[in-house]
Amino acid sequence: MRIGELASRTGVSIRSLRYYEEQGLLASTRSTSGQRHYTDDEAERVAFIQRLYAAGLSSRTIAELLPCVDSPSAENSDAALERMAQERDRLSAHIADLVRTRDALDGLMATNRAHREQLRVPLAG
Amino acid sequence: MRIGELASRTGVSIRSLRYYEEQGLLASTRSTSGQRHYTDDEAERVAFIQRLYAAGLSSRTIAELLPCVDSPSAENSDAALERMAQERDRLSAHIADLVRTRDALDGLMATNRAHREQLRVPLAG
DNA sequence: CTAGAAGCTCACATGGATGTCAGGGGCAAG
DNA sequence: CTTGCCCCTGACATCCATGTGAGCTTCTAG
DSSP, X not given: OBHHHHHHHHTOOHHHHHHHHHTTSOOOEEOTTSOEEOOHHHHHHHHHHHHHHHTTOOHHXXXXXXXXXXOTXXXXXXXXXXXXXXXXXXXXHHHHHHHHHXXXXXXXXXXXXXXXXXXXXXXXX | OBHHHHHHHHTOOHHHHHHHHHTTSOOOEEOTXXXXXXXXXXXXXXXHHHHHHHTTOXXXXXXXXXXXXXXXXXXXXXXXXXXXXXXXXXXXXXXXXXXXXXXXXXXXXXHHHHHHHHHHHHHHO
16 A cells, blocks of 8 residues: 555554654555555554554654564564563553552542532532 | 752752743742742642643643642632543543553563574574 | 646654753852 | 852753645546
């Protein structure tokens, strides 16, 4: 498929897809006229890249651990594997932090609703 | 306390503290000479703001739901409470997404380690 | 063949939180 | 009074993913 279709399939802008290629995150084969062509696999890869972005990784970091994805058995994935473990732990800590934040929000909302009730009772009584 | 101490206590840069004030997230009393002074409560507030930033909220959004924190019983927190519920749900969805990403990383790492084992056996044998 | 949709490259713009620098004031200790 | 440290405002700089526009080429449908 060409870049337009990949974009609409993945929901990622054409601009971003070109940027991913520029950053070494995504490969494309070129037609003789220079147009990019992709296989279905690339769509999955784009989705995965999006996941990692959402997890707070930079394109540089993603590039560092992609060897691990592409060829799990390669020796050069040594550093990548370690990097991935590191990012995995960072992500895990981040998740824990977000859960605490969600709890805090829940607590605040409960407090607010309680105050609201207190206001309503005198009006009802 | 003055801004320097608040900064070192919270680990947030002086620049950022002034920015928070500019965005209406943080208040300060000023000495006659114009220097900012804070109470211990402000330190907690800064920590909370940091939490929300980490949860992906923008300063604008944080400002929108702070009334809910400051005066839970105020009527004007109506919109804020709704906004907070909305952000809470967004956060919850985001957490779920991050957990899936972490699982994906775990899967990748397991695959890599498995390949590594396969490589080691022939060498050992 | 022609018109329009889609691709290409290059390059500049944007937004948001933060860094950094310049130029100046406030205040405590020597 | 001076030295040193902290604070003030204002403004410009930075990073990074993405938007956007110009100018040009390529593909596709009629």
